[in-house]
Amino acid sequence: MQPDYFIERKMRPIGFCHAFAVEIHRVIEHAPLLEGFTIAEITELGGFMPVYEADAGACIIGEGEVGDFMVLIISGAIDVVRLDRFGHSSRIAVVRGGHSLGEMSMIDGEPRFASCIALETTRFAVLSREALTEVIQTRPRLGARILIKLVHILSQRLRNTSMRLVALQESTRS
Amino acid sequence: MQPDYFIERKMRPIGFCHAFAVEIHRVIEHAPLLEGFTIAEITELGGFMPVYEADAGACIIGEGEVGDFMVLIISGAIDVVRLDRFGHSSRIAVVRGGHSLGEMSMIDGEPRFASCIALETTRFAVLSREALTEVIQTRPRLGARILIKLVHILSQRLRNTSMRLVALQESTRS
Numbered sequence: 289m290q291p292d293y294f295i296e297r298k299m300r301p302i303g304f305c306h307a308f309a310v311e312i313h314r315v316i317e318h319a320p321l322l323e324g325f326t327i328a329e330i331t332e333l334g335g336f337m338p339v340y341e342a343d344a345g346a347c348i349i350g351e352g353e354v355g356d357f358m359v360l361i362i363s364g365a366i367d368v369v370r371l372d373r374f375g376h377s378s379r380i381a382v383v384r385g386g387h388s389l390g391e392m393s394m395i396d397g398e399p400r401f402a403s404c405i406a407l408e409t410t411r412f413a414v415l416s417r418e419a420l421t422e423v424i425q426t427r428p429r430l431g432a433r434i435l436i437k438l439v440h441i442l443s444q445r446l447r448n449t450s451m452r453l454v455a456l457q458e459s460t461r462s
Numbered sequence: 463m464q465p466d467y468f469i470e471r472k473m474r475p476i477g478f479c480h481a482f483a484v485e486i487h488r489v490i491e492h493a494p495l496l497e498g499f500t501i502a503e504i505t506e507l508g509g510f511m512p513v514y515e516a517d518a519g520a521c522i523i524g525e526g527e528v529g530d531f532m533v534l535i536i537s538g539a540i541d542v543v544r545l546d547r548f549g550h551s552s553r554i555a556v557v558r559g560g561h562s563l564g565e566m567s568m569i570d571g572e573p574r575f576a577s578c579i580a581l582e583t584t585r586f587a588v589l590s591r592e593a594l595t596e597v598i599q600t601r602p603r604l605g606a607r608i609l610i611k612l613v614h615i616l617s618q619r620l621r622n623t624s625m626r627l628v629a630l631q632e633s634t635r636s
Contacts, residue, residue: 370628372628392617392620392621395613396614396617396621398621401621401625424606428606432598432602432605432606432609435606435609435610435612436609438609439569439609439612439613440570442613442616442617442620443566443570443616445620446616447570449623449627451575453623453626453627454544456627456630456634458546458547
């Protein structure tokens with residue numbers, strides 16, 4: 289990740305995640321990535337996760353871009369949209385505080401599947417592939433905890449997406 | 463996982479994964495779970511992964527069952543099938559040596575999404591949630607490597623499934 293990626297997009301760096309540990313802990317019941325983490329663990333992890341603030345309309349992630357980071361929404365709301373084959377923007381989801389986005393490209397380095405646009409003033413913490421690698425190498429237990437969470441999140445999302453695909457396949461067949 | 467789960471289903475325990483390290487290393491270019499692992503690492507991991515042999519027709523994983531293990535196919539072929547809403551069995555994929563199955567339930571403990579039936583004599587190594595937890599606790603670096611691989615596999619599968627869902631949604635809309 290280029291350090292100025294967010295700044296070029298007019299998003300404001302507002303510190304590191306540990307400064308927001310209490311705020312994050314408050315949304316944690318909706319935060320699969322950090323569910324069950326203590327404030328101490330969030331604080332430990334926090335040094336690896338810079339926090340930015342984006343205005344409504346800011347493009348945090350652009351479809352098709354190469355990206356190597358994921359974001360954890362602390363507050364605000366993000367529109368997840370994708371262009372259909374006619375070039376029309378189609379909403380996939382609206383995602384709020386606690387949820388994370390962008391895991392797939394952070395992991396596999398392939399182009400972003402969808403765009404993520406702030407719907408209102410939104411604060412989010414960034415976890416880059418480089419930072420995750422460093423956490424795994426220097427704090428293996430914390431690294432393993434995050435990896436287990438990522439595996440959970442992806443597994444749940446894969447299950448939901450597979451269910452939707454199967455339901456749609458069946459409805460188009462009948 | 464009940465230790466007799468496979469034996470009750472008439473599958474034969476044939477040792478532990480390290481006895482098959484060379485065989486596994488041979489299919490490894492098709493094995494996303496262990497890609498890049500050395501024979502020494504596979505051997506280290508092997509003690510946590512018992513290997514079974516199933517005859518054609520054996521049901522290794524049953525749709526809707528509660529399961530807490532994944533399998534890595536060493537040789538043979540497995541039919542992945544799911545019942546549609548009319549009760550007809552519908553093939554999702556045929557999976558061969560090197561590939562893994564059952565990750566979702568191993569991770570989240572929810573019912574199996576599909577059944578996995580041996581199409582021919584098939585050898586597979588089993589990784590249970592309990593064994594993975596032990597690897598993570600006692601060999602954190604090896605544990606982190608496996609978790610990273612799982613994250614990769616799930617991410618790729620989620621990307622592919624999402625692409626298929628979007629393509630089908632667009633074709634039904636037009």
